[in-house]
Amino acid sequence: MRTLNLGILAHVDAGKTSLTERLLFDTGTIDKLGSVDTGSTQTDSLELERQRGITIAAAVVSFTLGDLVVNLIDTPGHPDFIAEVERILQLLDAAVVVVSAVEGVQAQTRVLVRALRRLGVPFVFFINKIDRLGARYSEIVGDIASQLSVRPVAMSAVTNAGGRHAKVEGVDMMQEPHFSAFCDALAVEDETLLSDFILAPESLTIERLRAALADQVAKCLLHPAFCGTAMTGIGITDLIAAIETLLPGRNPDPLGPVEGKIFKIERGWGGEKLAYLNLTSGRVAMRDYLELPAGAAKVATMQVFSEGRLEKVNQVSAGQIAKIGGLANARIGNEVGAGRNTTVGFHFAPPTLETRVRPRRPSDISALWLALQQLSEQDPLINLRINGDTSEMFVSLYGEVQKEIIQATLQNDFALDVAFEESMTICAERLVGTGSGLEIIFKEPNPFLATIGLRVDPRPEDAGNSFALEVDVGQMPVSFYRAVEETVFETLKAGIYGWQVIDCHVAMTAARHSSPSSTAADFRKLTPLVLATALSSAHTVVCEPVDRFLLEVPAAALTATLTLLAQCGASPKGQLISGGIARLEGTITSAMVQTVQRQLAGLSSGAGVLESSFDHYARKSGSTASRPRSGADPFDRADYLQRTR
Template identity: 25%
Template sequence: MKKIVMGFVAHVDAGKTTLSEIMLYESGKIRKQGRVDDRSSFLDYDELERQRGITIYSKVSSFDTKDTHYTLIDTPGHIDFSGEMERALSVLDVAVLIISANDGVQSHTKTIWKLLRDYHIPTVIFVNKMDLSHYTQEELCDHLKQLSGNIVSLDDEEALAMCDDRLLDEYMNDGHMQEATIAQAIGHRHVFPVIFGSALKNEGTKELMDLLDRYTLMREDDVLSGIVYKIAHDDKGERLSFVRLSGGHLHVKDELLGEKINQMRQYNGEKYQLSEDMGPGDVCALTGLKETQAGMCFGNYQVPHYELEPFMHYALHLSENSQKTQMLKNLRELSEEEPLLHIKIEDGDHITVSLMGEVQIEILKELIKDRFGEEVTIDSRQVAYKETITKAVEGVGHFEPLRHYAEVHLLLEPGEKGSGLQFENACESSLSPHYQRLIMTHLQEVEHVGVLTGSPITDMKITLLGGRSHEKHTEGGDFREATYRAVRQGLMMSESKLLEPYEHYEITMPSSLISKVFYDFEDYGVPAITNDDGTQAVLSGSAPVSFLYDYQLKLLNMTKGSGQISFSDPFYDQVLNEKEVIDAIGYHPEDDLLHPAGSIFCKHGAGYHVLYDEVYEHMHLPLYTRQKELAPLHHRAYNISDEEVKRVYENTYGKQERKLAKDFYGASSKGYVEANVSQSKPVCLLVDGYNVIFAWDKLKKIAQSNLGAARDSLIDIMASYQGYKGYTLILVFDAYKVEGQLGSLEKYHNIYIVYTKVAQTADAYIEKATKHLSSEYRVMVATSDNLEQKIVVGHGALRLSSRELLKDVEATNRQEQEDFNRRNPKMHNTMMEDFPKE
């Protein structure tokens, strides 16, 4: 039997729980269909969920239809519990996205769609509540196009065929499409089937179940593979690790991730059955595993890093009568179940927690009271800042107290906005592979903090360049210390900037109040008016989360309850009032004992501390970023004999009869005397690539849309130019070819192309090359940088501005064309060709 893990995802109140109830009822899994409004739903069995009428935790159930066994995961729809929803996405074979026909595509729907795309989950759309909607199916289909143009009904064969090349081929050749081909197109996310109906009235649900049975594909890996996607605790305090298996088999008492399995529970709502084994497509809660965490993968199973995160930190205060030791243990238990809480406990009086919104705050307080019998207060909201660097730097960490030794060199580079943290191993073979893996693990196992406010770092690439161990004294923990210190030392030696969360917003409000909104948002850019019918207006833009969250209440008061604001696509950008924020937080990086930036060295049998800015003077390995010097250029002179020149000439233009001077005047009576002629040096032209690109109008225009195309055009122009001039030509580009490149020189046809190392400008390279080449060449430098021109002139080189180079290139092209036309006169070779009139 085919086993499929299916999840329901939706915006709040779209009808997920109702649809799950009817599917369980139709499959015979439950005898009575429950309802959310009367608190009788099968999957929302938690008391907090029934009180509030919303799903807070993801639930597991299962049922069979025809030849398919489904494991159904019902996820929360409220935006405050999106973290629980995202963790469930990591185990799905197919998702059913439920959209309310009354509301259409909402902001949170777009967030869910983006997550489904990033996790590459095949998706079926169920448009619910059609019995209550005033929109037609055609209108709703047009509205769904903002998610994807490939959302189609499978009954519309022409639209379906246009979504996938294989489907189109089958439709054009045979007039119909195979079920297997449709299933593959859905599995590859080329097609997103849509069904319209009403879960409450059981309309469209049978069609949905039939579609899922026919067109879903089972995943089955060759080796033991799976993921721990959720941690929970039962009413007796037993720790549960929810595991989805995609390959291999597990049995009770087997070891998984280094721990022995005591029980396998197959949950169906609130109840469960014990099982002795599990295979591909099964989801079980395992007991006996104490060290597992949500997101742990094994075998071939891999998922992206979780994307959603809270943007606000709060202070959590325990009551005066609280048993603080036990409560701290309870809070750590909660942080296992919801990692996004990011609970940080300095002591019983200083606890911070990260939360998504006001609803989650209230739920958390009620949860702690019901589960642990303690009342807490949550206040002091603070934005969740992040930090990044603005220039590349090599960070060095050394840890060498007595009988310990490790040194680590890391390259820290700024990343693209929103890229997060990226790690790469570019270490030389001098360091043992075992230690290399250990360093890479240490880089990713903790949250590294910045030096401005102590906030987490992001948008950076960290590359392992190398390191050193000791044959006798190195232990695993030594590289952990050296790695952490290398990251921290690099951050201290670089320049950092502070980031805060932003979100895109959409405001619906009376048109008469547009000017007030413009005034409120003047510090963050004027909102764009996307729609205005004279009565209602829709405005959109982006602004900091700290401003937007407070603005919701102001908007309601200003519009007397008629205004609405929705948020989507969060991102981090630079803080506008950076200095003010940094001063208010008052973080001093050198006083942070948990994150030391200095290193420990050993002398005379004792370890001593070296400050971060003095580590370069004491380190045992040289900086890797300074080791690669300018590659030497070797010029080979070719001596071509007169006979060879004559042979080439005659092959081109025919045999020539030449008379020499002796033919007219006779041979000289004197002996041959060698002329005293000074030999001039060959010319070497150094071209500052990007300076030239942005000085030439044609290339500058190309660079505005595609810098790579502009660079390639310049390379071809210079190759042609060199072919006519015969110079040794070196084209220099700032570190562009490969991010993290330590410098390279390569030959392209008849010219040399240099990509400088990271953090080395073309100016610096050209200055060094001028010194190096001036003894063998007559050096010319093409650039419009005045300072660079003065420097190279001081080194004996000739200067040539970018515009002068352009004029010479154009003149050379004209000369080439004239030479070609002169040597290849136009020949009339057809009888029909018109001759010029005499």
């Protein structure tokens, strides 16, 4: 059978989880419709999700449409949990992007659509809540086209929008004005269809139009826009038909080599680690050994998502998503199989906040450390950081809501009462120029049995960090080079001022060992000293995160709002006044977003709306900010050698 990994994505409160529930109900997967308000939905299974009415962790449920098995993945909508969405995007064959018919395109909508387009994931839109006061359809389709730079095509006809008598019908592609609209949309990328539309329109049958539409959807050229109401089921039938016929599934090979990816980690009732595996090729049976980056691991338990349930099985086949126990060394992002690729690319911005966590009872320090380690397994972008003796623990955050969730999780799941210090903005360091460092074996002051030469060069903005060998690889064991590379990336997490060094290329320019005395440990211990020398000679500058914002206020509050933005150092890039509403766009440092947010309500009598998302790093003005370093400091040679030798 064909399979389809389908993501449901949206800005928070657009109705994503309600749509998931409705799809399960209308396909006969569940016999009772749950509600987000009552905490009875299938996919919001965590107690905190039920209490708060928001999705925190991605959830999987499977159902069948004809010959198509759909693995439906409900994802968080709140921007604080974008890391969870990050892991899901890399699994998807297609997606449904949910947009509120009242609020329209929102900040998270833009972020998600940009990521889907970068990954080449086909997607359709579902404009939800068409029965709510103020709901619009045609206007929202127009906004999608203008604000998201995509080509939507309207698939629904709406009457009485914005009321309980709202009615939605699928458009007839063969009737005007829809026929011309579809042909115009399809002809942009299909010259043959354009020619036939002009010269022989009778040749354009419904079958041909549907085939052309499915082809362009699969190629991410067009994005059908359906509408309805998930709570009542209006318009859902057409969306289900589109999932079955328009979105591209795959035909996985159960006889091929074992290949897959681990995209989620959680703990069972007994504290055992459970890994979510998306198996794309081959079969895995109980007691099989799976090849992971950390070594082979034996499958101890196995469950699969099937027809809305989680079932115990003895074998998993390609196209299924399984929850597997026994993989003690599994990590999120691990590729499974002999041909695995351990490199994981990220498509969203990193967290921009950091906070210190401390137990209210000092005796809980060890328990807190263990609990945070488990949470960082489930969300690696928490970036758990400690000082040398673990008395101070720091976690990275996307926002204050995430802090509240972590605090509640520690209380509910680990019985730990903790306090968070005020969040601070996470800065980064960029190279000013090129620098180099060299330590030679058997030559003072190098105490290690290794020769390492490193050169650092700045890379273009957002290019990321990279490493290359500019030496004869055959002169040393491969494990020594690997030790240097791994340590380079680890050392770049804390530069001269304690912040992560970004957009930096490191080249290894010299290498020598003493056989058989030298070990990989010599190269691991020496690399930070050499890299610190190279970074110091190149010099770095501290850069702070800058957000792109979209702000709407009543026109009467525009002057006061512009004054506030100026005081906060914002840079407005565009301004539009329409219908008594002023719309402002621009950039502002992430550190000032909360200041604007707090004062906006008073300036606009509660009518102002601010949306923001990370845009780039820019050189920080004023005094240079530094961050306390955890562990040995390679920029202080005496301290480093004392701690490492």
